[in-house]
Amino acid sequence: MLPAAYWQPWLLPWALGAAGLVMLMNLPTYAFFSRIRGVGFALRAVPLHFLYHLCNGVSVLGGILWWGVVDRALPRLRPIGAARGPRLGGGTSATP
Numbered sequence: 001m002l003p004a005a006y007w008q009p010w011l012l013p014w015a016l017g018a019a020g021l022v023m024l025m026n027l028p029t030y031a032f033f034s035r036i037r038g039v040g041f042a043l044r045a046v047p048l049h050f051l052y053h054l055c056n057g058v059s060v061l062g063g064i065l066w067w068g069v070v071d072r073a074l075p076r077l078r079p080i081g082a083a084r085g086p087r088l089g090g091g092t093s094a095t096p
Contacts (some may be wrong), residue, residue, distance in 0.1 A: 022053060 005012040023030070026049060033042035 019050070022050065 005015045023046070029049070030042045030046065033045050
């Protein structure tokens with residue numbers, strides 16, 4: 001959202017709020033980084049952690065698009081587990 005604030009300045013407060021919320025939710029991670037490797041490392045890790053979250057968001061959107069647009073059954077193929085013929089025992093079952 002932060003890059004969009006460049007073209008739509010009214011998005012800037014929302015983008016900063018979202019970034020602050022992400023940092024707040026990840027505060028234990030940054031505290032761990034600071035405790036183990038120091039404050040400088042923790043500060044350098046913040047942009048990479050945001051990139052990590054961006055990649056996850058892009059992956060989710062890509063998966064939704066794949067599922068909704070591309071993922072269609074191919075002709076002459078049955079789904080895995082499709083029945084190949086009548087079941088043994090008369091084709092009915094007492095259990096669901």
